[in-house]
Amino acid sequence: MSTSAPFIDVQGLSKHFDVSASFLNRLIEGKPKQNLIAVNGVSFQIEQGTTLALVGESGCGKSTIAKLLVGLYEPTQGSVKLQGVDVHACYRSPRALQLRRRVQMIFQDPYASLNPRWHVQDIVAEPLLEHGLMSNATDIEQRVGELLSKVGLNPLDRIKYPHQFSGGQRQRISIARALATQPEFLVCDEPTSALDVSVQAQVLNIMQDLQTQHGLTYLFISHNLAVVRHVSDRVGVMYLGRLVELAPTDQLFLNPQHPYTRMLLEAIPKLRDTGRARTPVQGEVPNPLNPPSGCTFHPRCPQATDRCKQERPALRTMGRIQIACHAVT
Amino acid sequence: MHSTQDCNKTMALLDVQNLVVEFPTRRGNLRVLDGISFSIEKGEILGVVGESGAGKSLTGASIIGLLETPGRVSQGQILLHGQRIDHLNQEEMRHVRGKKIGAIFQDPLTSLNPLYSMGQQLIETIQTHLPMNHQQAQQRAIDLLKETGISAAEERLHYYPHQFSGGMRQRVVIALALAAEPELIVADEPTTALDVSIQAQIISLLKNICKQRGAAVMLITHDMGVIAETCDRVAVMYAGRIVEIGPVVDVIHSPAHPYTAGLMASIPDIFHSRERLNQIDGAMPRLNAIPSGCAFHPRCDKHTEQCKTHRPELMHAGATQAACWLVAKEGV
Numbered sequence: 001m002s003t004s005a006p007f008i009d010v011q012g013l014s015k016h017f018d019v020s021a022s023f024l025n026r027l028i029e030g031k032p033k034q035n036l037i038a039v040n041g042v043s044f045q046i047e048q049g050t051t052l053a054l055v056g057e058s059g060c061g062k063s064t065i066a067k068l069l070v071g072l073y074e075p076t077q078g079s080v081k082l083q084g085v086d087v088h089a090c091y092r093s094p095r096a097l098q099l100r101r102r103v104q105m106i107f108q109d110p111y112a113s114l115n116p117r118w119h120v121q122d123i124v125a126e127p128l129l130e131h132g133l134m135s136n137a138t139d140i141e142q143r144v145g146e147l148l149s150k151v152g153l154n155p156l157d158r159i160k161y162p163h164q165f166s167g168g169q170r171q172r173i174s175i176a177r178a179l180a181t182q183p184e185f186l187v188c189d190e191p192t193s194a195l196d197v198s199v200q201a202q203v204l205n206i207m208q209d210l211q212t213q214h215g216l217t218y219l220f221i222s223h224n225l226a227v228v229r230h231v232s233d234r235v236g237v238m239y240l241g242r243l244v245e246l247a248p249t250d251q252l253f254l255n256p257q258h259p260y261t262r263m264l265l266e267a268i269p270k271l272r273d274t275g276r277a278r279t280p281v282q283g284e285v286p287n288p289l290n291p292p293s294g295c296t297f298h299p300r301c302p303q304a305t306d307r308c309k310q311e312r313p314a315l316r317t318m319g320r321i322q323i324a325c326h327a328v329t
Numbered sequence: 330m331h332s333t334q335d336c337n338k339t340m341a342l343l344d345v346q347n348l349v350v351e352f353p354t355r356r357g358n359l360r361v362l363d364g365i366s367f368s369i370e371k372g373e374i375l376g377v378v379g380e381s382g383a384g385k386s387l388t389g390a391s392i393i394g395l396l397e398t399p400g401r402v403s404q405g406q407i408l409l410h411g412q413r414i415d416h417l418n419q420e421e422m423r424h425v426r427g428k429k430i431g432a433i434f435q436d437p438l439t440s441l442n443p444l445y446s447m448g449q450q451l452i453e454t455i456q457t458h459l460p461m462n463h464q465q466a467q468q469r470a471i472d473l474l475k476e477t478g479i480s481a482a483e484e485r486l487h488y489y490p491h492q493f494s495g496g497m498r499q500r501v502v503i504a505l506a507l508a509a510e511p512e513l514i515v516a517d518e519p520t521t522a523l524d525v526s527i528q529a530q531i532i533s534l535l536k537n538i539c540k541q542r543g544a545a546v547m548l549i550t551h552d553m554g555v556i557a558e559t560c561d562r563v564a565v566m567y568a569g570r571i572v573e574i575g576p577v578v579d580v581i582h583s584p585a586h587p588y589t590a591g592l593m594a595s596i597p598d599i600f601h602s603r604e605r606l607n608q609i610d611g612a613m614p615r616l617n618a619i620p621s622g623c624a625f626h627p628r629c630d631k632h633t634e635q636c637k638t639h640r641p642e643l644m645h646a647g648a649t650q651a652a653c654w655l656v657a658k659e660g661v
Contacts, residue, residue, distance in 0.1 A: 057524035166612040167381070196380035196551060196613075201595035201606035208605070223524065226597040230606065253599065267525040268599055269532075269554030271581060284494050284527060 005084035006045035007217055008052075008069075008185065012078035015039040015064050019289070036289055038064040040241040041078070043315070046234075048184075051211070051218040053232035053249075055225055055264070057285050061241040062221045066189040069219060070105045071096075082185065101131050104178040108190035110170035114162040120173055121158035124148065127180040147176040151206055168199030172206065179210065187219045192227060204231060225268055229253050237261045240288055240296040247321035257321060257328045259301045295326065303327045340411050341368035342545050343392065343513055348415075349404035350384075350391055359616045361387050361400070363569045366643075369513065374539070374546045376560035376577065378553060380592075382613045383566040385549045389515045391415065392547070393432050394422040409513070428458045431506030431544075433535075435518035437498035441490040447474075447501050448486035451508060458509035473504040478534060496527035503535060507542070514539060517549045532559055553596055557581055565589045568614055568624040575649025585646035586653045587629050623654070631655060 020026060020033040039061040046052045054062045067073045069080055071091040080087045082103070090099045104127075107113040114123055124144045128134045134143060145155030151172040162170055171191060178186060191207070192200040208231065210216055222228050228235055228249070235252045237245045237260065245258040256262045283300040286292055294312050298304040307326050315324040350362040362384045369375045377385045390396050392407055394417065407415040414425055426432070434440045442450060451470035455461060461469065467486070474482035477500040490498055499519060506514055519535065520528040536559055539546050548560060556563050557577060564574040565586065573586040584590040594607035611628040614620055622640050626632040635654050646656040 057526060168612060197553070198380060198592060198595045198609040199612060201597075201608040202610070204597075204606055205608055224597075225525075226599045229599055230597040263526060265599070267529045269529075269552065269558045270600075271554055271557050271593070271596065271598070282530075284496055285524070 005081065007048040007083060008044075008046040008219070009081040009084075010045070010065075010069075010078070011043050011081070013039055013042045013065070013068060013075050013080065014077040015061075015068055015073055016076045034289060037241055037291075038288070039068065039075075042238075042241075042243050043078075044236055044243065044246060046217055046219065048217055049211070049215045050233040051220050051231055053220040053222060053228040053235045054238055055222060055228050055235060056238035057223065057264075059240075059285055059288060060238040062223075062238055063189050066105065066187045066219065066221050070103055070187050071100070097131060101127075101133075101181040102183050103185045103187065104181065104183040106171075106174050106178050106186060106188045106191045109194050110167055110174055111162075111194070113174055114170055116162055118161075119158065120144075120148070120160055120162065120165075123162070123173060124158070124177045124180055127177060131181050133181065143180070144176075147179055148173075150179065150210070151176045152202070166199070168195050168202055171195060171203050175203070175206065175210075179214075182214075183216070185217045185219075187221075189221045190223070191220075193222065193224070200227070207231065225253075225264060237264065240285065240291055242296070242324065243315055243322070244297065244324045245321065246315070246323075251321060257318075257323050258325050259303050259327065260297050263300070295324075342371045342373075342410065343369040343547075344408040344411075345388075345392070345405070346408070347405035348388070348391060348402065348407065350387055350396065350400055351403045352400045354399075356617065360619075361569050361616060362391070364405070365569075365571055366405075367564055367571060367574060369545045369547060371512065372540070372543045372545055373562065374536070374548060374560045376556035376563040377547060377549045377566060378551060378556050378563060378592075379566035380551060380613055382568075382616075384569040385551075385566050386517050388566070389432075389517045389547060389549050393426050393430050393515050395426075395432075424458075427454065427511070428509045429511050429513065431509070431511040431514040433499075433502050433506050433514060433516040433519045435521050437495060437502045437522070438490060440502050441498060441505075443490050446487050446489050447493075451486075451501075451505060454505055454508045469508075470504075473507060474501070476538065477501070477504045477507075478530075479504075495523055496530060499523060499527075499531050500534065503531075503538065507538065507544075510542065511544060513545045513547065515547045515549070518551070519548070520555060521550070521552070528555070535559075553581070553593065565592070568619055569616070570624065570652065571643065572625065572653070573646075573649055573651040574643065579648040583647065585649055585651035585656055586625075587631055587655070588625050589651075591628075623652070 015038045017036045017038055019036045021031050054065060056062055068075050074088060087099060090096060121144055124147055125140050128140055134140050144158050148155050148157055153172055192203050195203060220231055232249050235247060235249050236243050239260050245261050256265055292299050294310045295308040298308040313324045313326045315322050346366050348362055348365040352359040352361060365388060377388060379385045391402055402415045406413050409429060448470055452466045455466040455469050470486060471482045479485055479500055520531050523531060532555060550556060560577050563577050563580050564571045567588050573580060573589045580589060584593055591609040595609060597606060609628055614624060620627050622638045623636045626636040641652045641654050643650040643652045644656050
């Protein structure tokens, strides 16, 4: 409850994609223009030095939010403010480079996000050169070495190529690259989904250590609730482009309120009770081009009433949590 | 309690004995599976778990005869009902595959042909293996789709794969695998490409449908949670070998091999938040540089001199079997 502006303040963020058929097809077949609403009026804040996790099934708009936050997409509506400064206005201005230095991203696939033709040295040094932070070759070499040892790699690894590393090591190279400009805010889009569990643990531990050392702020996007429980301070649950529940991590896991959150938690296979069958939830995520009326979750919700079919519940604040559900009072 | 691997037992449905698979390359032979032995009883669900590169998918591929060239079975044998199936030619293997062993792969989109409707693919498979005319085959296709939980099956028979969602496609793939009533189904990461809510649906479908038909399943996955709720027994693989095999409850709650223990501890737990995850340092070795002795010893914090030079075989460790010298020392 600080009086100053929150570190990251997202207000009413929306992103629409035009997925209409081509002009000629529309003309001949008489099809209307079609918009896919990937993110729909999402608002949240992240305090400095904390982690907000976004979870949800594929197609719920998690990755779109990540790309909106780092400026890879322009929002259709709404704003993202970093310490009170509108980032999208800033990305268009000459000060963009300064802002980009402070916000970096880690991508999901460590095989696709590193240039296979470049040495690790060049990959990690690219942000340093791009931002004009260093120009002296020996300084850069030393800095790259420092960054590599920070993520648990050998400084001498800088003369290798990405293919000489395993998946977990590659993901650490992308973390080293993201850290090169000394950012304050890291957007991590499924950083461990492509990794094996033992390696996932290594990467998550490194990310945790870096957060304590450098006071980093994370937006952590994942579909794995167990990982989210482990890394985050607060969790936002998304369904079809909207936030349906936003709560402190412990509260969300101990006392989930929204039926969708409960369903997600129930759907996770539990290691401890072997042989216990999960109660699978019926139905699938609806087509986002043609979302259901009212609460978009109502066709799958065990508690749905007539009201849910007609009226979309707004995100309300209840104590420490925010929730969008008619059934929760 | 005697392990199912004891030799004085009735014939298992599938018996893999000392299987060695090699890929001859210009830089020498890469041994990707090194002496794997296990069996699957009728109606049993065996989980095979391990990290990428451990050889779990190759084990599955050898059983269904879909090893990619130049890979070959160089030693050992695979017996189905006591008959060898590892050295059959392509044509003979086609009759075994589908008819006796069904297969489900990870990505349902690539295991279906995008140019044929679901009905055409199902009917073709059914007619290949069962003596049925088109009418009967179509009826059977509809029944199979209904059984796998697809509503309006008559109408959906004419749909193409792109008109289905991921979960629905995987249901069709399961229907395809079951088309000829096989006794064994090899399911290679059947739920990895699916969301958790859909994953639960597919796993319970697979489990129930196989139970009804008494079909055995070899479930290959990297997800310990899926193994825990589905399987009867589990085999843990590391660097081309089985390091531990036994009943699921025992392997999960009291793992005997340090690798299994490390693997279990590195999984984040949804109910207990921990300050820090246990990590296994290092990574799975490359196939051309498998360490001497126990392949896990460079990553194992309990290793001894013996581990560096002598390779442990599977030994009885309580209810499970583990390939670790520690087990031998403790004399379980």
